[in-house]
Amino acid sequence: MPELPEVETTLRGITPHIKGQTISKIIIRQRQLRWPIPDEIKSLTGLPVEEITRRGKYLFWQTPAGHLIWHLGMSGSMLILPIDDESESPRRQSHEFTKHEPEKHEHVVFEFNNGLSLRYRDPRRFGALLFTADDPNQHKLIRSLGPEPLQSEFNTDTLYQACRNRTAPIKHLIMDSHIVVGVGNIYACEALYLAGINPKRKAGKISKQRIEKLVSAIKTVLQAAINQGGTTLQDFNQADGKPGYFKQSLNVYGQRGRPCSICSSKIRQIKQAQRSTFYCANCQR
């Protein structure tokens, strides 16, 4: 779910409340996420969270004992609440759960010495919470990741090189985390629209000039989404419980049958690698 802008929004939302704070309690209600949550994270109780950083769609929490590695999967989100306050959250308006009863799908709670708690909610449980005592960048899941899309290491040359001799459709390539991290289904569709490139086009047959446009479009759309707090479709929320506002800026994703904002022809929806792709067949060649 969350793509890079949503993870970055989460990072910015939780950092001021948690960075430097000491963990007073860790509650694991459901350890069966994508992988089981390792027991050893319980031993982080009493330690401070020294730094919170992001790599692709992963969040790292640095402690004196090692790093927590978080992934939000398709439906994960984090919420900051006072420890004792079960009633004020926008999510908690439902009467389905009484006060002090954990919300459904709230699988992990961290409590801190400053009186705040972080609540991890993930209905589909595709997310992950792992621990490593070593350099997290050397972790199996992290070390083979491609460049950060908003940094200069991701540029026309790197993407053009990655496309050489590749027959797969370009959408496939820009969603491949070994080529560039953070671009999921929504922003892949949106970036290809901005660049005027048909998502089905074979990656190896796109000119360097058009790859340059695509790199620029990816950076533009991700930065714009971050500026608006990400995209909320269903599950995602910012750390204060508010939705992201980029949904109203989507040109093609979820817009099947609606007029293209450039040429007014109907936005099409197709399937590529079992994922929905939205595009304008007139503007994207």
Next chain:
DNA sequence: CGAGCAACCTGCATGC
């Protein structure tokens, strides 16, 4: 090596 696809899990929209 690359391409294709099943798997993990729950909730929601749609159609009969």
Next chain:
DNA sequence: TGCATGCAGGTTGCTC
């Protein structure tokens, strides 16, 4: 109203 079906922001790991 109920039930079956298909779809959803991601990623690994299998087969060919």
